[in-house]
Amino acid sequence: MxxxxxxxxxxxxxxxxxxxxxxxxxxxxxxxxxxxxxxxxxxxxxxxxxxxxxxxxxxxxxxxxxxxxxxxxxxxxxxxxxxxxxxxxxxxxxxxxxxxxxxxxxxxxxxxxxxDVDFHERYSRHLRLPEVGEAGQRRLHDARVAIVGAGGLGSPAAYYLAAAGVGSLVLADDDVVDRSNLQRQILHTDARVGVPKVESARIALNALNPSVDVDAFPERIGAGNVERLIASADVVIDGADNFPARYLLNDACVQLRKPLVYGAVHRFEGQVSVFDAGRHRGDAPCYRCLFPEPPPPESAPNCAEAGVLGVVPGVIGLLQATEAIKLILGLGDPLRGRLLHFDALAMRFRETRLHADPQCPVCTPGTPFPGYIDYARFCAGQ
CATH class of the missing domain: 3.40.250.10 (Rhodanese-like domain)
Structure with a gap:
C-alpha cells in the first residue's frame, strides 16, 4: 500500500x-x-x-x-x-x-x-447534471414538442431537441427544400433539394437519434388544422416566417394553454421570447400584447426579400430549443415576460421587459376566446 x-x-x-x-x-x-x-x-x-x-x-x-x-x-x-x-x-x-x-x-x-445501454451512453452528459439526471432525461423522453416551420429556425431547434432526447417532435411545413435554403437550414442537404422539408427533416433527425419519434406533416398551418397539430404538445415552437402564422399560433396556444417559444430573424438580428399567457393569464404576456397589430409588410420583409446572415437563425433556433428544454424540465428562468434581442454585428444581447396587456382581446383574464379569424386579411390591414 x-x-x-x-x-x-x-x-x-x-x-x-x-x-x-x-x-x-x-x-x-x-x-x-x-x-x-x-x-x-x-x-x-x-x-x-x-x-x-x-x-x-x-x-x-x-x-x-x-x-x-x-x-x-x-x-x-x-x-x-x-x-x-x-x-x-x-x-x-x-x-x-x-x-x-x-x-x-x-x-x-x-x-x-x-x-438501456443506448440511453445511458447517449445522454451521459445530461445524466451527470444533478438538475437533469435520469428523472429529467426520462421527462425529456416523454415530452412532445410541436415545431411549426422546418426552415431556418425549425432546423436548429429540432436538431438540438432531437439530440437532447425529446421523445416526440411534430414538424409542420408545406414547403420543399430549395438550394437557397441550405445556407441556413441545416436539417437539409443538397441531395434532398425538391424533397418536402418535413420529410428531409425526418431523415436528418432520425439519423442523429433513431429513438426520436418524428411526426411529419407537409401542411401549411391554418385555423382548420392548428389545434390538431399542437393539441398534444407540451411546448410549441414558432419557426414560422410570416405574421398570419404567428398570430394564429399565439391564439391557439392561449386557447389550449400551451407555452409558445417565439423566434424571429431579420438580416443580422434576431429575437426570442416565451409567450405563456394561456397558463398565466394576467401575469404573462402573449404575442398580441407585444404586437397588437402587425407591422406593415414593407417594414417587415421576410428572409427572401431582405436576406439574413445564415448563422443568425442558428443562434435564435438554438435559444428556442434551450427554452423548450427548460420548460419541459422546469429549470431556470424562462424568457416569460422578456424579449431577448440578438445583434450579430455588435455581438450583443439586450433584453426588453414585456407585460400583459389588460386590454388584450385574447389573453385578458375572463375574456372568452374570440375564435380564429382570417389572419391573412388581418395582417394585410383589411
Whole structure:
C-alpha cells in the first residue's frame, strides 16, 4: 500500500490488490452514479453513489472497523469518499487507484451491462447534471414538442431537441427544400433539394437519434388544422416566417394553454421570447400584447426579400430549443415576460421587459376566446 504522511491519509491499492482482497471477503463499493454503473463495473461490487455513502455510511458498512474498498471511474471520487469516511471514524478504508477504467484495462472480471445501454451512453452528459439526471432525461423522453416551420429556425431547434432526447417532435411545413435554403437550414442537404422539408427533416433527425419519434406533416398551418397539430404538445415552437402564422399560433396556444417559444430573424438580428399567457393569464404576456397589430409588410420583409446572415437563425433556433428544454424540465428562468434581442454585428444581447396587456382581446383574464379569424386579411390591414 501507498501511505501519506497526514494523520487521516487514505490507503490506495491497485485493482489487482482489490480483486484479491475481494476474493477474501473484503467489501468493494462502487461510488459512481447509477447511470455510470449501468454500463458495467467491477464484478461483485456494491453500488452506492458517493453522496449516498457519505450521507449514511452505516447503512452500507457494518462497523467502523470493517475493511472496505472504494472504487469509482478513475480514482478521484473514491479517494475523496474514502477520506470522508476516515474523517468520520472508519478505520479500514482504502481507494482503488485508476478506478474502473484501470480495472477493465487489466482484464479483471466485470459485471454485465445493465438496462438501456443506448440511453445511458447517449445522454451521459445530461445524466451527470444533478438538475437533469435520469428523472429529467426520462421527462425529456416523454415530452412532445410541436415545431411549426422546418426552415431556418425549425432546423436548429429540432436538431438540438432531437439530440437532447425529446421523445416526440411534430414538424409542420408545406414547403420543399430549395438550394437557397441550405445556407441556413441545416436539417437539409443538397441531395434532398425538391424533397418536402418535413420529410428531409425526418431523415436528418432520425439519423442523429433513431429513438426520436418524428411526426411529419407537409401542411401549411391554418385555423382548420392548428389545434390538431399542437393539441398534444407540451411546448410549441414558432419557426414560422410570416405574421398570419404567428398570430394564429399565439391564439391557439392561449386557447389550449400551451407555452409558445417565439423566434424571429431579420438580416443580422434576431429575437426570442416565451409567450405563456394561456397558463398565466394576467401575469404573462402573449404575442398580441407585444404586437397588437402587425407591422406593415414593407417594414417587415421576410428572409427572401431582405436576406439574413445564415448563422443568425442558428443562434435564435438554438435559444428556442434551450427554452423548450427548460420548460419541459422546469429549470431556470424562462424568457416569460422578456424579449431577448440578438445583434450579430455588435455581438450583443439586450433584453426588453414585456407585460400583459389588460386590454388584450385574447389573453385578458375572463375574456372568452374570440375564435380564429382570417389572419391573412388581418395582417394585410383589411
Amino acid at each position: 501507498d501511505h501519506d504522511s497526514s494523520p487521516s491519509a487514505v490507503d490506495r491499492i491497485t485493482p489487482a490488490q482489490a480483486h484479491r482482497r475481494q476474493a477474501e471477503g473484503v467489501l468493494l463499493i462502487d461510488v459512481r452514479e447509477s447511470h455510470e454503473r449501468a454500463l458495467g463495473g467491477a464484478e461483485g461490487s456494491t453500488g452506492v453513489s458517493r453522496a449516498e455513502l457519505e450521507a449514511n455510511p452505516d447503512a452500507v458498512i457494518p462497523t467502523r472497523s470493517t475493511p472496505v474498498m472504494l472504487i469509482c471511474q478513475v480514482g478521484g471520487r473514491s479517494l475523496q469518499a474514502a477520506q470522508s469516511l476516515v474523517e468520520a471514524g472508519f478505520r479500514a478504508v482504502c481507494s482503488v487507484d485508476g478506478g474502473t477504467d484501470r480495472w477493465v484495462a487489466e482484464g479483471l472480471p466485470v459485471s454485465a451491462v445493465e438496462g
